[in-house]
Each structure stands twice: as structure tokens, then as C-alpha cells.
Amino acid sequence: MHDLMIIGSGPAGVSAALTAQARNLDFLWFGSPELSMKIQRAERIRNYPGLPDVAGETMQQVFLRQIEDAGITLTPERINAIYPMGAYYAASVNKKVYEAKAILLATGIQTTKTIPGEAELLGKGVSYCATCDGxxxxxxxxxVICTSPKFEPEIEYLADIASQVTLFTTYKGCGIQKGNVTSVAGYPSKILGTDHVQALVCQGQETSVDGVFFLKDSVSPAVLLKGLEMDDSHIQVDRMQKTNLEGCYAAGDCTGRPYQYAKAVGEGNVALHSILEYLAACASSNK
Amino acid sequence: MHDLMIIGSGPAGVSAALTAQARNLDFLWFGSPELSMKIQRAERIRNYPGLPDVAGETMQQVFLRQIEDAGITLTPERINAIYPMGAYYAASVNKKVYEAKAILLATGIQTTKTIPGEAELLGKGVSYCATCDGxxxxxxxxxVICTSPKFEPEIEYLADIASQVTLFTTYKGCGIQKGNVTSVAGYPSKILGTDHVQALVCQGQETSVDGVFFLKDSVSPAVLLKGLEMDDSHIQVDRMQKTNLEGCYAAGDCTGRPYQYAKAVGEGNVALHSILEYLAACASSNK
Structure with missing residues (x-):
């Protein structure tokens, strides 16, 4: 049982991980090896104290080096579901389960909205992981709804298994060349089905399907962890970054505007300090 | 009339000033030319994203250069009092008055507590400024209660005017050598007087005085701006860094723990974004 799982490797996750390491916490950190597409693609950041007028790519390199120098390990997996287990949390990915006493959600903000049927039919034909459920x-x-070329190997894998793949991409220049993959323009508006996925609707057109895969960097927090109180599309937190769920904290863009690096870094730090207090309280009540 | 006055030049003030400049705000920024004693004296900071395992002095130098490169001017004055004027704020220092539509308090946390009588007798024998009231x-x-050698010229100035100076310093090795200055060990516990200062109490001993000067980096926010809602010794703010006073925001250590650079930087950024919204709302309601 670990002390903490940090989900997400944007500035909030980086800040939390650095503080967790400085405080000798036993933690797992899940994210992308490139940390954050948002940082990487930022042209120039002019108001982050300490990195004057910096290109996103430079900030990314500085963060990567700092993490490495601090001896922090990033686990490059996308967590698909988190379960509150009473006194701890379980996170599942690729048929593996990780456990920790506390959890920090630093999942960023979704560029793609959750569509009707997505949360309702998750595990009933809707999946976020080709490797797990293909x-x-x-x-x-x-x-398949795919948000980045980096997920294309998962599409290929699905195409090898399924009879037919209807593909929606949110980017241009998809590299998939398979006879049974049909690319469709637009973004689906809803998923139909009651006990199980039956069809997908896009621009009024229904396509009959058995399963729907969303391949995206992060899953909506409300879908990731059921019971999480949201405020529109943001996780509700207090000034200490605490969510409505005991032992669950959130930081960065996922908690609301402004979507700023400095804000995310600050919240990651505050959340980590709250978690330290939480873990200390747990430890003393277990004595 | 300026848009904004930022009071304080620690990490929260730096972050707010950088964002204010990036957003072309007409603002005044008050603080120390060395920015923050706390940063300058920090041995090593291990968890600030972007400046790996950094000495406080290096962080200070990086911040100073970044501010200069951004073309930001720091006004090196200590604001002694702020007055809410309805639709704007007035800040007074050294007999000058500055005005702005909004105010951001980034004053840090007091290392010295406010003692009984200090706030009550301010302007009635209690002063924070030798140049103003000497x-x-x-x-x-x-x-004189002095917290740093840098204020010693103010003590010398007072010694030239007053008949007798009873001096309390919170540091060792005070360099003042004047016949009418008597150094006393300890820290005063209260100030006596009803309409005006009459005496100072230290370790049970009363010393009869006509005036009491506190020479310190920053004044308690509750004394600085009357009517500000406090939570113990911290300014009460919401998630958007808004205080109970319209147009008044706060960020950094003055709003509470954790006293961390990342937290202060984040809050300075968030406060500035809230102020941008506030100013936009003011502008549109004035149309």
C-alpha cells in the first residue's frame, strides 16, 4: 500500500511530485513521458516566475531534468478508473491495480467534452483502453474516437481484432492504413444503448457498433472517479485542494480557471501539503 | 488613477506583477529592492518547478532579472496605510498618496506579532515610519522596535530629533552608537494609553514614552487596511483570492499556510486574473 497516487503530469503533477519527493513520501506518479502536451506546445510563457519568457518546449525540458535529478520515477500509464475502497483508493490500468491511502487528481482540462452515454455506458461497451478491453x-x-497520433498503435491493435473500425480523429493527418478502418469526419454527439452500447450518433447519422473506444490523454474526472463533486466541468475543491471525497485532492486546470502554469504549480504544492496532513492524521488515528 | 496597486514583493507579488505587465495593466508595485528577505535568506529550495534545487539568493537574482527584462518598475516604498474610498483605494506612504481601482495585498507573513495597543494607538503615538512622523x-x-539593520538610519534620524530613544531590536549586533539611545533586551508585550501612547511594557517593566515606532518590513494587514476580515493572523480569501472588501485581493503567505514559494506564485497569478475580471466589470458598468 503506497501513501499516495498522483494522476497527471502537467505542472500541478510536477509540483506535487517534487514536494512529495522532498518530503520522502512513498508515492506513485502516473502520466505521460513528455509530461504535458499543453506545455510542450505552448509558444511562449511570459509570466512564470523563474523561467523568463520561456518556450513551452524549454519549460518541458527543465521540468524533465528537474524530475530526473530529484530521482523521481514517472509511471507512464493512463489510469482508466479509480475506486474508493473506504480507507484507501484503487486505480486500475491495463489489468493492473495500484493502491494508495490518498489520491491527487491533476488530470488537466479536457479538450473533448464527455458525450451523452459515455459515462453511463462505461464498462458496457465504452472503454478508454484498447489494450485492456480490445x-x-x-x-x-x-x-474509435482518437485525440492524438500517439494513440494510433492502439487503433491498429483494434483493427487487427475487430471486423470493422469506424474512426473519428480530432486531429488532421491520421496515419492509419487498414482495409477495415473507415475514417469519418466530425465528432460523435452521443452513444445509444441501455444495457450495452448499440450505436453511435454523429451529425444525425446513426452507426451501429458493439463498442466505443475513447483514446485520449485524460478521462473526465467525474468518469474516472464516481461520486466526485463537480462544478460544471471542474472538480470542486476548497482552499486546501480537498475534494468532497475523503483522502482525495485535486490540483491544476481540472479544478478551474485560470488555466495557468503558476496556478497549477501552486495548487499542486498546496494539495501535497494537505495530503501530508491527511496522512499524518490517518497514521495517528491508527495508533 | 491607476488600475491596481500591488503591495509586497515576495513571490506572490512577483507573479502578480509579471502577469499584470503581460496583460498591459496600469499598475504600481510597492516593495523592497531586494524583493524578499525570506527568499534571499533561504538556504535551498528543492520543490519549486523550474528552478531545480536552488539557493534563495539565486532565486532572488533570477526574479530580479526577469522583472527588469519585463520592463517592470518596483516602487521601493513601504505602504503604511490603505484607505477604501468607495470605488477605489488610496495608499499612503511618506506623506504621498497613491490611488488605484483595485488592490492586491501580498505582504507576506509577520515574523513579529502585533502587540496590544499597537493597532488601537496607531496615529496616536504609534507609527510605522520615522521619516513620516519623527x-x-x-x-x-x-x-523603537526594530526588526532589521536596514532600518538603522531611521533610528539615527529619530535619535537626532528625540530626547531619548529606548531601543528594542529583534536581531543581534545593532550598530547604533548614540548617547541618547538605550538598548533594552526582550520584546515589548503591550503599549499603554487611551487617547495617546503613555508607556511601553516589556517583561513587566513600564517605560514612559511619548511615541512608539515599529520599524519592520511589513505591517499586519489588519492594521494596514481596516475592515479586512482575518482568520487568525491570515487574510480571509476565497478560491479566487478575493477578500471581504470589494476590489481588494490577497495572495501568498498573508493568506495562510503552506508558506511555500509555489503556493505564493500560484495565488499571485490567480489574484491577478480575478482583478482583470473585476476591472473589466467596473469598466462595463461605467459605460
């Missing part, structure tokens, strides 16, 4: 769709029809 | 004590007896 095998269920042998010779079946699936739809 | 002339009132010609041939009179004053007490």
Missing part, C-alpha cells in the same frame, strides 16, 4: 470485440464492430 | 517627537521620549 479482446472483447473479436470480429465485432467498434468505433 | 518630527512630532522633538525633544520627546520614544521607543
Amino acid at each position: 479482446f472483447l470485440y473479436k470480429q465485432k464492430k467498434v468505433a | 518630527f512630532l517627537y522633538k525633544q520627546k521620549k520614544v521607543a
Whole structure:
């Protein structure tokens, strides 16, 4: 059982991980090896104290080096679901389960909105992980909504299993060349089905499918962790970055505007300090 | 009339000033030319993203250069009092008055507590500024509570005017050598007087004085701006860094723990974004 799992590797996650390491916490940190697409693609950041008028790519390199020098390990996995287990949390990814006493959500803000049916049919035909659930769709029809070229290997894998793949990409120049993959323009508006996925609707057109895969950097927090109180599309937190769930904290863009590096870094730090207090209280009540 | 006055030049003030400049705000920024004693004296900072394992002095130098490169001017004055004027704020220092539509308090945390009588007798014998009020004590007896050698010229100035100076310093090795200055060990516990200062109490001993000067980096926010809602010794703010006073925001250590650079930087950024919204709302309601 670890002390903490940090989900997300943007500035909030980086800040929290650096403080967790400085405070000798036993923590797991999940994210992308490139940390954050948002940082990487930022042209210039003019108001981050300490890195004057910096290109996003430079900030990324500085963060990567700092993490490495601090001896911090990033686990490059996308967590698909988190379960509150009473006194701890379980996070599942690729059929593995990780456990920790506390959890910090630093998942960033979704560029793609959750569509009707997505949360309701999760685990009933909706999946966020081809590697985990692809095998269920042998010779079946699936739809894939893909937000980045880096997920294309997962599309290829699905195309090898399924009979037909209907593909929606949110970027241009998709590199997939497979006979059973049909690219469709637009973004789906809803998923139909009651007990299980039956069809996908896009621009009024229904496509009958057995499964729908969303391949995106981060899953909506409300879908990731059921019972989390949201304020519109943001996680509700107090000044100490505490959510409505005991032992669960959030930091960065996922908690609301302004979507700023400095704000995310500050919140990651505050959340970590709250978590230290939480863990100390847990430890003393267990004595 | 300026848009904004930022009071304080620690990390929260630096962050706010950088964002204010990036957003072309017409603002005044008050603080120390060395920015923050706390930063300058920090041995090593291990968890600030972007400046790996940095000495406080290096962080200070980086911040100073960044401010200069951004073309930001720091006004090196200590604001003694702020007055809410309805639609704007007035800040007074050294007999000058500055005005702005909004105010950001980034005053840090007091290392010295406010003692009984200090706030009550401010302007009635209690002063935070020798240059401003020294002339009132010609041939009179004053007490001085001094927190840093950098204020010693103010003590010398007072010694030239007053008949007797009773001096309390919170540091060792005070360099003042004047016949009418008597150094006393300890820190005063209260100031006596009803309409005006009459005496100072230290370790049970009363010393009769006409005036009491506190020479310190920053004045308690509750004394600086009357009516500000406090939570113990911290300014009460919401998630947007708004205080209970319209147009008044606060950021950094003065709003509470953790006393961390990252937290202060984040709050300075958030406060500035809230102020931008506030100013936009003011502008549109004035149309």
C-alpha cells in the first residue's frame, strides 16, 4: 500500500511530485513521458516566475531534468478508473491495480467534452483502453474516437481484432492504413444503448457498433472517479485542494480557471501539503 | 488613477506583477529592492518547478532579472496605510498618496506579532515610519522596535530629533552608537494609553514614552487596511483570492499556510486574473 497516487503530469503533477519527493513520501506518479502536451506546445510563457519568457518546449525540458535529478520515477500509464475502497483508493490500468491511502487528481482540462452515454455506458461497451478491453470485440464492430497520433498503435491493435473500425480523429493527418478502418469526419454527439452500447450518433447519422473506444490523454474526472463533486466541468475543491471525497485532492486546470502554469504549480504544492496532513492524521488515528 | 496597486514583493507579488505587465495593466508595485528577505535568506529550495534545487539568493537574482527584462518598475516604498474610498483605494506612504481601482495585498507573513495597543494607538503615538512622523517627537521620549539593520538610519534620524530613544531590536549586533539611545533586551508585550501612547511594557517593566515606532518590513494587514476580515493572523480569501472588501485581493503567505514559494506564485497569478475580471466589470458598468 503506497501513501499516495498522483494522476497527471502537467505542472500541478510536477509540483506535487517534487514536494512529495522532498518530503520522502512513498508515492506513485502516473502520466505521460513528455509530461504535458499543453506545455510542450505552448509558444511562449511570459509570466512564470523563474523561467523568463520561456518556450513551452524549454519549460518541458527543465521540468524533465528537474524530475530526473530529484530521482523521481514517472509511471507512464493512463489510469482508466479509480475506486474508493473506504480507507484507501484503487486505480486500475491495463489489468493492473495500484493502491494508495490518498489520491491527487491533476488530470488537466479536457479538450473533448464527455458525450451523452459515455459515462453511463462505461464498462458496457465504452472503454478508454484498447489494450485492456480490445479482446472483447473479436470480429465485432467498434468505433474509435482518437485525440492524438500517439494513440494510433492502439487503433491498429483494434483493427487487427475487430471486423470493422469506424474512426473519428480530432486531429488532421491520421496515419492509419487498414482495409477495415473507415475514417469519418466530425465528432460523435452521443452513444445509444441501455444495457450495452448499440450505436453511435454523429451529425444525425446513426452507426451501429458493439463498442466505443475513447483514446485520449485524460478521462473526465467525474468518469474516472464516481461520486466526485463537480462544478460544471471542474472538480470542486476548497482552499486546501480537498475534494468532497475523503483522502482525495485535486490540483491544476481540472479544478478551474485560470488555466495557468503558476496556478497549477501552486495548487499542486498546496494539495501535497494537505495530503501530508491527511496522512499524518490517518497514521495517528491508527495508533 | 491607476488600475491596481500591488503591495509586497515576495513571490506572490512577483507573479502578480509579471502577469499584470503581460496583460498591459496600469499598475504600481510597492516593495523592497531586494524583493524578499525570506527568499534571499533561504538556504535551498528543492520543490519549486523550474528552478531545480536552488539557493534563495539565486532565486532572488533570477526574479530580479526577469522583472527588469519585463520592463517592470518596483516602487521601493513601504505602504503604511490603505484607505477604501468607495470605488477605489488610496495608499499612503511618506506623506504621498497613491490611488488605484483595485488592490492586491501580498505582504507576506509577520515574523513579529502585533502587540496590544499597537493597532488601537496607531496615529496616536504609534507609527510605522520615522521619516513620516519623527518630527512630532522633538525633544520627546520614544521607543523603537526594530526588526532589521536596514532600518538603522531611521533610528539615527529619530535619535537626532528625540530626547531619548529606548531601543528594542529583534536581531543581534545593532550598530547604533548614540548617547541618547538605550538598548533594552526582550520584546515589548503591550503599549499603554487611551487617547495617546503613555508607556511601553516589556517583561513587566513600564517605560514612559511619548511615541512608539515599529520599524519592520511589513505591517499586519489588519492594521494596514481596516475592515479586512482575518482568520487568525491570515487574510480571509476565497478560491479566487478575493477578500471581504470589494476590489481588494490577497495572495501568498498573508493568506495562510503552506508558506511555500509555489503556493505564493500560484495565488499571485490567480489574484491577478480575478482583478482583470473585476476591472473589466467596473469598466462595463461605467459605460
